[in-house]
Amino acid sequence: MKATVTVMLKDGVLDPQGEAVRSALGTLGFAGVEGVRQGKVIELDLAATDRAAAEAEVRRMCEELLANTVIESYRVELS
Structure with a gap:
């Protein structure tokens, strides 16, 4: 199973x-861009076969390491 984690700065940061x-x-001449938010994407290859358990584990990874939850939010997608 593959997990994709998208981490972005929270609004207001x-x-x-x-x-x-x-x-x-x-x-460069792209005058119509009024704002840009830059983040990161992390792809994880998981051995887990249970979708709910895998999502819970990845969310724990985010809370403990992958995202600074004080200033960042994250989204988990499993495929």
């Missing part, structure tokens, strides 16, 4: 990397 990308896009 300053995103300097996103702002740098927005500025660079403007410099």
